[in-house]
Amino acid sequence: MKNFIIFLFTISVLAGCGRDNPAPNDPCQGVSVTVTGTTSNPSGTSANGSIMASASGSTGPYSYSINGGSFQVSNQFTNLAAGSYTIVAKSAAGCTGNATFTLTATSPCAGVNIIITPTVTGTTPCVNGSGFISVSATGGAAPYLYSINNGAFQSTSSFQGLNNGTYQFVVKDSNGCTATLTGVTVASRAEGPKFAAVKALIQANCVSCHNATNSSGGINLSTDCNIVAAKDRIKARAVDGNPSPMPSGGLLPASERQKISDWITAGGRVID
Numbered sequence: 001m002k003n004f005i006i007f008l009f010t011i012s013v014l015a016g017c018g019r020d021n022p023a024p025n026d027p028c029q030g031v032s033v034t035v036t037g038t039t040s041n042p043s044g045t046s047a048n049g050s051i052m053a054s055a056s057g058s059t060g061p062y063s064y065s066i067n068g069g070s071f072q073v074s075n076q077f078t079n080l081a082a083g084s085y086t087i088v089a090k091s092a093a094g095c096t097g098n099a100t101f102t103l104t105a106t107s108p109c110a111g112v113n114i115i116i117t118p119t120v121t122g123t124t125p126c127v128n129g130s131g132f133i134s135v136s137a138t139g140g141a142a143p144y145l146y147s148i149n150n151g152a153f154q155s156t157s158s159f160q161g162l163n164n165g166t167y168q169f170v171v172k173d174s175n176g177c178t179a180t181l182t183g184v185t186v187a188s189r190a191e192g193p194k195f196a197a198v199k200a201l202i203q204a205n206c207v208s209c210h211n212a213t214n215s216s217g218g219i220n221l222s223t224d225c226n227i228v229a230a231k232d233r234i235k236a237r238a239v240d241g242n243p244s245p246m247p248s249g250g251l252l253p254a255s256e257r258q259k260i261s262d263w264i265t266a267g268g269r270v271i272d
């Protein structure tokens with residue numbers, strides 16, 4: 001008999017307090033509070049997601065609670081990590097509704113588009129490893145690291161000592177997001193006009209006695225690189241006549257000798 005009375009009491013308590021079985025003058029009778037929200041997902045493991053909740057169906061102002069926490073006036077919940085969140089909205093009259101939102105971690109590289117821009121300086125003919133590529137990166141999070149032809153990443157964005165060829169670059173930003181640029185070509189720089197003038201006069205005046213089969217005095221002037229390598233001796237013989245003029249019959253006209261001097265003054269390279 002004693003147990004039976006406790007049982008009845010329990011039933012009456014439940015019936016009097018629940019919003020699901022409202023008393024006749026319950027302000028929430030027939031009221032349905034709807035919670036909606038706008039979410040922003042966190043990036044990676046960062047707790048930088050957010051939910052902006054909005055409530056309707058009853059009379060505000062509403063207050064909001066997340067995952068059973070205390071109610072607050074603000075409808076914004078920030079600094080959220082990936083996970084599920086239930087937000088309860090409560091109207092001025094105390095009527096509640098809820099909705100559950102799921103925040104999913106986004107890849108820190110989603111939407112990141114790193115653009116690699118190369119600046120190529122071609123090789124100087126006859127100078128080994130004289131090519132140079134410098135790359136710049138935009139669109140990611142600095143600082144960047146750079147790799148050439150799948151080599152180790154380095155912080156320097158310039159690559160020296162290159163020969164003619166095709167190169168590939170990978171750039172990695174501070175979040176580990178990468179971009180690849182293939183087909184960056186290093187080619188020989190063009191022959192310069194001063195060299196072209198000297199080469200022409202050597203072909204006309206010297207190569208008959210200075211070629212691969214007849215290299216008088218051990219000098220073959222039939223290739224670009226041989227001309228560059230012998231430039232000091234060419235000047236000594238053909239410009240200064242020291243120790244004796246070349247061609248041996250007498251020095252070239254002054255205008256021709258000037259071409260040799262001008263070329264050497266400009267650097268004495270194929271590109272000058």
Ligand code: HEC
Nearest residue numbers: 202205206208209210216217219233234237238246247248
């Ligand atoms: C008719 C053939 C002939 C022509 C043309 C000729 N050379 Fe020579 N050259 C020689 C001979 C022979 C020697 C070796 C004897 C000597 O050193 O004088 C020589 C030696 C040289 C040497 C090597 C010696 C040194 O001083 O380093 C150079 C450099 C040279 N010539 C430059 C020239 C240039 C530049 C021209 C054209 C402007 C030229 N020669 C035209 C026959 C020629």
